[in-house]
Amino acid sequence: MSSADTLRDLKRINEKYQMFHAMTDDVDAGDSKFLFSAKDNLTSKDMETCAGSRILEGYHPVFDATSIEKLRAAGGKLIGKTNMDEFGFGTFSTNSGFEIPRNPYDLDRACGGSSGGSACAASVIDDHVSLGVSTGGSICCPASFCGVYGIAPTYGRVSRHGLIDYGNSLDKIGVLSQKAADLRKYMEIIAGKDERDPTSMVQPDFDTSYKKMESVAIPKEGIEGLSKEVESVFKDAVERLKSMGVQVDYVDMPSLKYAMPAYYILATSEASTNLARYVGMRYGHQEGDHSLKFDDYFTEVRSKYFGDEAKRRILLGTYARMAGFGGRHYAKAREVRQVVINDYKRVLETHDAVLAPTMPFTAPRFSDISKMSALESYKADYLTVPANIAGTPHLSVPCGYDSEGMPVGMQFVADHWNERVLFSIAEDWEKQFDLRRPEVSI
Ligand code: GLN
Numbered sequence: 001m002s003s004a005d006t007l008r009d010l011k012r013i014n015e016k017y018q019m020f021h022a023m024t025d026d027v028d029a030g031d032s033k034f035l036f037s038a039k040d041n042l043t044s045k046d047m048e049t050c051a052g053s054r055i056l057e058g059y060h061p062v063f064d065a066t067s068i069e070k071l072r073a074a075g076g077k078l079i080g081k082t083n084m085d086e087f088g089f090g091t092f093s094t095n096s097g098f099e100i101p102r103n104p105y106d107l108d109r110a111c112g113g114s115s116g117g118s119a120c121a122a123s124v125i126d127d128h129v130s131l132g133v134s135t136g137g138s139i140c141c142p143a144s145f146c147g148v149y150g151i152a153p154t155y156g157r158v159s160r161h162g163l164i165d166y167g168n169s170l171d172k173i174g175v176l177s178q179k180a181a182d183l184r185k186y187m188e189i190i191a192g193k194d195e196r197d198p199t200s201m202v203q204p205d206f207d208t209s210y211k212k213m214e215s216v217a218i219p220k221e222g223i224e225g226l227s228k229e230v231e232s233v234f235k236d237a238v239e240r241l242k243s244m245g246v247q248v249d250y251v252d253m254p255s256l257k258y259a260m261p262a263y264y265i266l267a268t269s270e271a272s273t274n275l276a277r278y279v280g281m282r283y284g285h286q287e288g289d290h291s292l293k294f295d296d297y298f299t300e301v302r303s304k305y306f307g308d309e310a311k312r313r314i315l316l317g318t319y320a321r322m323a324g325f326g327g328r329h330y331a332k333a334r335e336v337r338q339v340v341i342n343d344y345k346r347v348l349e350t351h352d353a354v355l356a357p358t359m360p361f362t363a364p365r366f367s368d369i370s371k372m373s374a375l376e377s378y379k380a381d382y383l384t385v386p387a388n389i390a391g392t393p394h395l396s397v398p399c400g401y402d403s404e405g406m407p408v409g410m411q412f413v414a415d416h417w418n419e420r421v422l423f424s425i426a427e428d429w430e431k432q433f434d435l436r437r438p439e440v441s442i
Contacts, residue, residue: 065162
């Protein structure tokens with residue numbers, strides 16, 4: 001599908017797949033060099049920005065997020081803001097206050113989360129690149145479920161200016177695409193120092209030149225708890241990597257087991273403070289009885305417009321930070337984070353990357369997700385969370401398909417600032433991988 005056709009058919013495509021929350025009305029590609037979409041937690045001047053939350057309905061930011069600003073300056077046209085879990089809270093994009101994106105390979109299944117709409121757009125639309133955001137795995141998980149390439153860079157590589165924060169010490173903006181080469185191409189545009197985000201100011205130069213991935217380490221902890229199908233597809237993929245000349249070793253990384261509980265303490269603690277600003281006064285909805293006392297007014301607005309998962313995370317995070325408990329929970333979680341970082345550093349001294357499947361199963365059906373408890377869905381993140389709490393760059397590549405034709409992804413984690421080895425393996429892998437596009441009909 002050409003760019004022009006894509007724009008004309010966009011609305012119909014979207015009716016079927018529900019990837020966009022907001023879309024451009026301007027169907028003329030004009031002289032734009034490329035089309036892109038962005039997760040709806042990145043502010044955009046000409047489109048409503050809600051971060052998947054009803055509390056932000058009607059919010060029209062007055063500025064572009066740096067990553068969007070840079071893509072536009074490079075000749076990109078923003079065609080849509082993608083559906084996501086509310087504020088990024090989820091693994092399947094089903095915790096959205098708005099539309100829930102459908103998996104391009106099977107409409108009864110989820111796209112993954114929380115950048116589900118971005119992965120869907122990257123999978124369904126040709127020549128398309130989508131910006132995603134990862135806090136605990138939200139780029140790699142949906143990339144894996146939708147059979148596309150996705151990279152979350154080192155924490156601090158891309159400015160978070162204009163990002164509606166989930167967990168400030170964790171959030172990273174990255175890229176999803178059908179084509180491996182797009183990861184390098186578009187990351188080069190969005191990366192770099194930005195005075196409006198101090199955490200981006202200390203990064204080394206972005207060397208994106210080719211560097212062959214020579215060796216990977218597979219942690220034993222990363223291949224436990226997999227579905228049979230993911231296990232067998234991953235095994236074949238590892239054989240193929242070996243045949244590409246990559247040395248594969250098996251290692252122990254005992255800290256990985258503790259990353260998931262630590263993550264949910266850190267992430268919810270930060271999220272619960274970030275959500276304090278949504279009180280029905282500055283952004284989005286302003287309604288209700290203005291003569292009420294402030295506490296009563298904001299309780300009314302927050303009760304009505306936050307979804308269940310946002311409320312759960314406010315409770316969890318507030319509890320974790322409660323006076324007298326901070327040391328027991330938050331401080332301990334930070335210690336675990338350091339132990340995880342040390343474990344990666346140890347293994348990455350002798351290997352180019354740590355490798356495991358991206359997700360322990362393929363995209364689940366909506367009917368199965370609705371039966372999952374919150375804890376069960378948190379647990380699904382055990383493979384993506386460790387690299388996120390370590391702030392290390394990570395990449396998901398499609399590595400095969402299960403017996404029902406659903407994509408399986410594998411995730412490479414490199415050392416801080418070493419994205420180049422990830423771009424290179426993505427491109428090398430793509431050359432010999434038989435990507436099965438979903439059948440897109442409207
Ligand atoms: N599933 C994880 C969570 O719910 C990660 C989400 C994310 O990276 N935004 O927190």
